[in-house]
Amino acid sequence: MITMQRVSKTYETPAGSFNALRNIDLEIGTGEFVAIVGKSGSGKSTLLNMIGGIDRPSSGLLSIGGTNIQSLKHNELASWRGRSIGFVFQFFQLLPALTVAENVMLPMDFAGVLVGKARRKRAEELLDRVGVADQADKLPSALSGGQQQRVAIARALANDPPVILADEPTGNLDSETSAEIFRLFAELAADGKTLLVVTHDAEAAMSVSRTITIVDGCVA
């Protein structure tokens, strides 16, 4: 599903150039549930950003589901991302002005998936799946952190993407809620989604099928 060959990423900063990733070779198959662990600044998030097409590699080859990411133009990348990748962030990143259901419908709106009431129906189904169906018409600010993160997961699933990327999805949640979120991820993996989760949570990482440790920009 995901293939990385000698992928490197270098940032130019006022303090000099900084190698965030060095010659990463990685192969992740469909339905794998992968935890990416490592210290702060080791390059975990950078790796996730590369896979999600948020950032581009400085060198190397990156292909996801057979698509060579580097060859996509800015706009092609956006629509590819909308259909192929679901993002879950540490701070949830729901749009504050939209209700829970509307947040979930937004990716469908951008990608032109489904129409009219079908979108709402799908949003409700997804919210039901993550256990917050009763919150559909509330604004994100009325929800707890755990509930917001569930909504974010429902939103990530909106266009039924094959890959879900989560950057410290439990970093802001208590341990019980964290465990629930990871259970949800495991279910998704069981359904055939490929999941990559950057996490500090050693306990939660136990539930994954594979762990990749990043040290100083390299796979350990």
Added chain:
Amino acid sequence: MIAPRWRKVFRDIAGTPLRTALAVAAMAAGAFGVSMILTSYSILTRELKTTYSDTRPASAILILDGPVTDAIVDFARRVEGVADAEARPVIGGRIRIGAGQWLPLTLFVVRDFRSMRMDRITGATAIADDEILIEQSSLGITHATIGERVIVRTSDRGEHPMRIAGTVHAAGLAPGWMEHSATGFVTWNSILRANAGVESQQLRILVNGDRLDERHIRDVAKIVERAIDRKVTRIDVPTPGRHPHAAQMDTFLFLLGAFGALTFALSAVLVANMIHALLVEQLRQAAIMKTLGASTRQIASLYLGQVSILAVIALAIGLPLGISAGRAYARFCASMLNATLTNEMPPLWVIVAEVIAGIAVPLLVALAPVWRVSRISIHEAFSNGAGSHAFGTRPFDRWLARMQWLPRPLMLSLRTAFHRRGRLILTVATLAVGGAAFIAALNVSAAWTRTLEADARARRFDVQAAFGRSYPVARVSQALATVPEVEQAEYWIEAGADLGDTRVSLVGPDVNSKLLALPLIEGRWLKPGDDAAVVVNQSLAGLHVGNDLVLRINGRIVRWRVVGVVKELAPHANVYALPETILRATRQPRDMTRGVRIVTRRHDVASQVAASKTIEHALDRAGILVGGIRALDDARQAFADHLVIIKSALIFAALLVVLVGGLGLTTTLTLNVIERTREIGILSAIGATPRTIARGVVVEGVVMAILSWCVAVILAIPITFALDAATGQMFIQSALDFFMSPAAIAGWLLLAVVLAVLSSFHPARRAARMAIREALAYE
């Protein structure tokens, strides 16, 4: 069903009322300013053109030396090139407006009120031969009411009780209140016409062909002159197609247009600033939407849609307000020009243009920031400090950082003010342009006041009287000797002459006179022995020292040498020469005079006016017929009244720009507070009181105001120069003396600081009230 992304747009608009309000206010201010100015401009240009041309203004006025009979008029009508002709004798007189108080009165004799062929008036009714129809703009200054009997004095000393039968509107005449002189209309058989000697016998003609071609008009008038069986003493050709106050109007419209463009530009800048700030706030959300698969085009259309909605709301507020303000202002200006507006609706194209501009301009200025937000990479948006430089990365920041001797809170305010460099420059520039316009407006106003004061120093007499005919100097001086208020009197030689088609006045002051000290633009003043030398004023443009002045006096040609050019507060042409020079040319006797210039014991306006009453009374008793008597300060006031419209336009336009500038300041301060929410939270967390935080915001505003003041003062210099030249040229054919008014400069500093404090009130309160938790949680 509305797509969620568009719901986001609506909720963002409704959910951030403060920011939305600021953005709408910025756009509405622009829409208001532009629509107000465009509305008044378009109404005035359209209406004044038609109200004046609808009166069918005469092409030329021939002044005859005897009565204009119907036979002459009929004959003139048949002359080739003449479309129409009409007799319109003019009686110069005065109207009594109080005990011993008289106001100059010009009465037009109308052959038939029912069929006025040219210089038409509206509102005329049939009146009796002892009645007057008074021009509407004159009624107020006569202190009379309709139906009242007033005393009219003609230049043959006749006093006639006349009844004011009603008012009429003569759109072709300058407003009486502004001229300090009343105008009225009487019948052909009016009792005032008992003595034809008091009349100026005017034959008015309207030419065929090009009525705007002055040369053609003169040619036709010359043909009429040769054709009729009467001596023509003078031919006047009013500037074709021009209202007597057209020059004022032009200056006014020029200022209106210039300030309109300025308001437009400033509000566009303000809107750009506002939209930029709105969108910077949206960077992170745009990035989230991108991770959800939104394309650049989708995000751009979202934000452009948001701007369009705000623009439509702003237009809905600004446009109607601007149009009604523009209509009110057009009405005010029309009254200044004695015009009535028959149609107060702005033309359709104005409304269409305003709507298009009101939506297109915000969209245009939004393009760049929208493009930036839509194109930003997710990585960049999610990384810290997206959209701004970190403080300390630029040399100026480091220089500011070294200023550690300042109190720390003040230091923080300064650094904050300078942090958003682009926004600071825009804010300061907007406010500075408004300030410069304000200072320049007051400067020009002060320059006019100084011009009037300079005239008081240049013409040092208090009262000037003109007689109906010549009287022996001894007789006049004997009469004046009985008036205790009179300190000194001088009898200057005066006559009229023609310079080509221009009527000029010849003035021969006593060679040793101390009453006249006009400032020289070039050359020198007259001195004894200047036989054929003259000094001219600036109204005779193109004449310089060394030129020959060729005049026609009583049919004879004289040639004099110009030795000096003076600047004086007179819109008409004066030629100064030694009395002997004029006497020789006009063959007048030396001991006769047609007027007197008097210095009174006290020089204030009230004393001048009181003295002129006593003087007139004394002259009257001595059998001397006074054609006109005027206190000089009163005349200066009449001149100042002509400037009201210009000053009002200047101040009004400047205030509009100041309003936009003040709005810009509020916007910037509010945005700075919003963006610094987290920083304010930290400040509170480490012990800053709400008062300290609020003070910081106010100081930030005041720093910007002071900066803008410095720029405004510099910027005001060229603007003042331009306005001095423009308004001076219109009224006295010469630029005003440049003057920077200290009061204006100090006034703007005060106003700017007050504006800053007022503008920072809301942002400061918002900052002070913010809870620490809320502020620290702010994304």
